[in-house]
Amino acid sequence: MTGDPSRQTEAQQLLESLLIRHGSDEAIAPRLLTALANVHALRGEDEQAAKMWMDVATRFPLSARAQGAAEQAAATLSAAALEQPD
Numbered sequence: 001m002t003g004d005p006s007r008q009t010e011a012q013q014l015l016e017s018l019l020i021r022h023g024s025d026e027a028i029a030p031r032l033l034t035a036l037a038n039v040h041a042l043r044g045e046d047e048q049a050a051k052m053w054m055d056v057a058t059r060f061p062l063s064a065r066a067q068g069a070a071e072q073a074a075a076t077l078s079a080a081a082l083e084q085p086d
Helices: 005-022 029-042 046-059 066-083
Strands: none
Touching: 005 029, 029 046, 029 066, 046 066
């Protein structure tokens, strides 16, 4: 992923449009959601990233990405809780 904010915005828009078309496809959607979560994480949008990773884990539990997505969500939320306990 790129550190360029404008490229991140382009990536986010592209991924969101692809999710509209392929959001229920079990072969494609977990990849799209994971990529979109990664964009949010790069932008420091940890809560949104964690939600997307959990979406992968709960909507597509048989996906090869499910376990890693759940772990990434847990790690991200744990780190955020340590930084902001309230």
